[in-house]
Amino acid sequence: MSAHNKKFVYGIFNDDQVVLNAIPALRSKGLKVKDVISPFPIHGLDDVLGLERTRISIACFLFGMTGCGLALLMTGYMNIFDWPMDIGGKPSFAFYKNLPAFIPVTFESTVLLAAHGMVITFLLRSKLLPGVEPNVIHPRMSDDQFVMAVQINDDSEIANVESQLRAAGAIETKK
Amino acid sequence: MHKESELRPPLILGDKTWHDITEDVCRPVESKANKWWWLAFSVSLAAFLWWVIAVSYTVGTGLGVWGLNKTVGWAWDITNFVWWVGIGHAGTLISAILLLFRQKWRLSINRSAEAMTIFAVICAASFIVSHMGRPWVAYWPLPLPNQFGSLWVNFNSPLLWDVFAISTYFTVSLLFWYSGLIPDFAVIRDRANTKWRKRIYTILSFGWVGTAKNWQRFEEVSLVLAGLSTPLVLSVHSVVSMDFATSIVPGWHTTIFPPYFVAGAIFSGFAMVQTLLIIVRKVLTLEDYITIYHIDMMNRVILITGSIVGVAYITEFFIAWYSGVEYEQYAFINRATGPYWWAYWSMMTCNVITPQLFWSKKLRESVFATFIISIFVNVGMWFERFVIIVTSLHRDYLPSSWTMYSPTWVEAGIFIGSIGLFFTCFLIFVRVFPVIAMS
Numbered sequence: 373m374s375a376h377n378k379k380f381v382y383g384i385f386n387d388d389q390v391v392l393n394a395i396p397a398l399r400s401k402g403l404k405v406k407d408v409i410s411p412f413p414i415h416g417l418d419d420v421l422g423l424e425r426t427r428i429s430i431a432c433f434l435f436g437m438t439g440c441g442l443a444l445l446m447t448g449y450m451n452i453f454d455w456p457m458d459i460g461g462k463p464s465f466a467f468y469k470n471l472p473a474f475i476p477v478t479f480e481s482t483v484l485l486a487a488h489g490m491v492i493t494f495l496l497r498s499k500l501l502p503g504v505e506p507n508v509i510h511p512r513m514s515d516d517q518f519v520m521a522v523q524i525n526d527d528s529e530i531a532n533v534e535s536q537l538r539a540a541g542a543i544e545t546k547k
Numbered sequence: 548m549h550k551e552s553e554l555r556p557p558l559i560l561g562d563k564t565w566h567d568i569t570e571d572v573c574r575p576v577e578s579k580a581n582k583w584w585w586l587a588f589s590v591s592l593a594a595f596l597w598w599v600i601a602v603s604y605t606v607g608t609g610l611g612v613w614g615l616n617k618t619v620g621w622a623w624d625i626t627n628f629v630w631w632v633g634i635g636h637a638g639t640l641i642s643a644i645l646l647l648f649r650q651k652w653r654l655s656i657n658r659s660a661e662a663m664t665i666f667a668v669i670c671a672a673s674f675i676v677s678h679m680g681r682p683w684v685a686y687w688p689l690p691l692p693n694q695f696g697s698l699w700v701n702f703n704s705p706l707l708w709d710v711f712a713i714s715t716y717f718t719v720s721l722l723f724w725y726s727g728l729i730p731d732f733a734v735i736r737d738r739a740n741t742k743w744r745k746r747i748y749t750i751l752s753f754g755w756v757g758t759a760k761n762w763q764r765f766e767e768v769s770l771v772l773a774g775l776s777t778p779l780v781l782s783v784h785s786v787v788s789m790d791f792a793t794s795i796v797p798g799w800h801t802t803i804f805p806p807y808f809v810a811g812a813i814f815s816g817f818a819m820v821q822t823l824l825i826i827v828r829k830v831l832t833l834e835d836y837i838t839i840y841h842i843d844m845m846n847r848v849i850l851i852t853g854s855i856v857g858v859a860y861i862t863e864f865f866i867a868w869y870s871g872v873e874y875e876q877y878a879f880i881n882r883a884t885g886p887y888w889w890a891y892w893s894m895m896t897c898n899v900i901t902p903q904l905f906w907s908k909k910l911r912e913s914v915f916a917t918f919i920i921s922i923f924v925n926v927g928m929w930f931e932r933f934v935i936i937v938t939s940l941h942r943d944y945l946p947s948s949w950t951m952y953s954p955t956w957v958e959a960g961i962f963i964g965s966i967g968l969f970f971t972c973f974l975i976f977v978r979v980f981p982v983i984a985m986s
Contacts (some may be wrong), residue, residue, distance in 0.1 A: 464703070
């Protein structure tokens, strides 16, 4: 729904089960059902729409590994290489000897980078930022209504798509 | 979606439609506050002003205005810090660990518990900053290049682990909370009928639209954040406990501290959630969402963690005797029978005996009893930290240094004021944010 040159007809539904059943039925009749906007996540919608699995957890893992690596470099550089200190009879002789004491900081840094990296990736990928104007198709689409977006090539298809959406259970249609 | 279990009681009472839920949850945000809210808010704000005065006096004059002395160098400041951080644990436990365990009942309470976590950690952090005495150098524990002869921070020190643990915990909890709020801000945005409300919630909701891809990513992000927060929440209080456990002070140098502190944190956190939610469900008339079933489930968590804490107290005593170390034995005898015996026995009564009342189903399901017991637990857990910190320090290896500690009005002001800060934040939260996760 991001590209502005595409045209859509929207069907408004009031039941998630009806939406789930309607998608394969409408698609078999040649309608291009592109997306569903819902007030809460609908179980099984990804499969019905044929969405690919999100790779955001892979991104999270990579961010976590980066955090872990940076923390090991930081602790090793600062306390072993650059300025070793002997505090309270606990000297900084070698990285592997001090590693147990560096584990808490390494763990926290891993979580810090993994969590922040993942959430920032999510916000950027989904174009969620303060100041973004939402495309509100129906005022109750975040309350209890479900919006199905069907792509059309030109205006002559509108009447056909609207009647098909209504037949599939839509309570309202919108251009 | 439309299936109801026959074995478990329903999580929401009164046969609500989705639209009813939206209406009920948005009502406090969209209507004017009643006089009870204003009363509570005024009292909290007044307490917070005492905090401002006391902290300004401390910073302006120096730490000498506190009751600390050379022997007891940590007292109410660290007691309050550990108490607040502990309270903060319930939020992440409810949102992360219960999500991984698929405990659906968490959904009515996770939002407010997460908010509570954020505010409790802010209160905790305020003690860290104020006990430094010179808050303008609070950046010194950060690993920054500096002018002190290329001297870096010491990564072998548990106090530095704490800096990393608390700051990671705070920011990750904030992310978890805020990312869960985005779709709910969008609900208020789409319903807004005034220009300003629409504008503010458009900014807060980041332009959220519930497309299939957005929801897919949202669910994945929530799940992975829960996976990350679970070890995080266990690590935070473990690290806090190591501030004590890695030292050689009798009564602190104990290997059971990490699990014992984590159990205590969850125990006190759930007690605070109970205290707050019992008030919130009444004031905001959310009894259909935060039901007796939720209260019962939380009371079971309080019962189990309270029992773990009780076992930990007894284990500590046993090991002190069994170790044969004179100093360790004296520290524990002194706790129970020394000059601070009243603190020790308050702790024992509130933390070990009162939660055992929850074996009775009748008491677990009584709102009044739960409220009273939750207050007892909050008090008991505060005394636990006081007992650990002050009684261990005031009489350790050198009897000529033995002394007593008592707080001044400044310390009392900062403590009461931090409770004011907490409630001020929480009361603003219930007016501005949807207190129950709708989506």
